Amino acid sequence: NKNYQLIKISKYLSYHLRHHPEEIGLELEPGGWVPVEALLAAAQRDQFPITRSELELVVKTSNKQRFSFDSTGTRIRANQGHSIPIDLQLDPICPPDILYHGTGEQAVDSILAQGLQKRTRHHVHLSPDIDTARQVGMRHGKPVVFTIKSAEMHQNGHLFYCSDNGVWLVDEVPPEYLLRR
Ligand code: HQG
Numbered sequence: 058n059k060n061y062q063l064i065k066i067s068k069y070l071s072y073h074l075r076h077h078p079e080e081i082g083l084e085l086e087p088g089g090w091v092p093v094e095a096l097l098a099a100a101q102r103d104q105f106p107i108t109r110s111e112l113e114l115v116v117k118t119s120n121k122q123r124f125s126f127d128s129t130g131t132r133i134r135a136n137q138g139h140s141i142p143i144d145l146q147l148d149p150i151c152p153p154d155i156l157y158h159g160t161g162e163q164a165v166d167s168i169l170a171q172g173l174q175k176r177t178r179h180h181v182h183l184s185p186d187i188d189t190a191r192q193v194g195m196r197h198g199k200p201v202v203f204t205i206k207s208a209e210m211h212q213n214g215h216l217f218y219c220s221d222n223g224v225w226l227v228d229e230v231p232p233e234y235l236l237r238r
Pocket of ligand 1: 121123138159160161164165167168171172173174175176177178181182183193194196197224
């Protein structure tokens with residue numbers, strides 16, 4: 058099944074471009090970029106051959122636009138979700154008034170007490186709409202959506218970034234800026 062194959066490739070890319078490039082002998086360049094040639098060669102060595110057209114198809118059809126090519130098409134990166142220390146080289150921008158965060162029911166008490174923390178990732182990830190937040194939350198159990206007072210946070214000096222695929226990123230969300238929906 059072709060779709061299944063593309064999902065497998067997407068998971069392989071997420072794992073290596075966000076978390077463990079070194080496992081296949083890759084090193085991310087500033088911004089999280091990897092030369093496409095190097096990636097395809099590394100995957101080949103790793104007994105996980107990917108063709109260039111498969112790679113292009115994954116980038117184009119990924120439901121969340123997880124990956125991007127650079128403007129010359131010679132390098133690729135994950136748009137967000139890294140656990141390794143890379144600088145995505147995004148500029149802080151003004152967020153919408155309200156953003157959302159989806160999580161699982163079991164995390165609610167702790168989030169209300171401590172706020173949102175980035176845990177293993179670089180940033181806390183926020184969604185621009187409730188539906189997306191609910192999808193993210195379902196990965197963690199019974200979904201719960203928090204409303205985030207992002208304009209107020211921004212006014213108070215918190216920096217917001219928006220990844221190339223529309224995920225909003227911030228260092229933390231203190232409890233006073235969140236409300237359970
Ligand atoms: C929770 C996916 C208890 C937080 C998604 C979340 C997203 C706390 C979990 C992207 C907490 C971390 C990121 C606190 C935060 N107490 N729990 N104080 N603070 N948490 O997976 O936002 O499919 O690292 O609520 O679509 O779920 O990978 O973050 O549940 O865009 O492309 O700690 O990953 O995209 O979980 O998801 P994650 P996330 P991909």
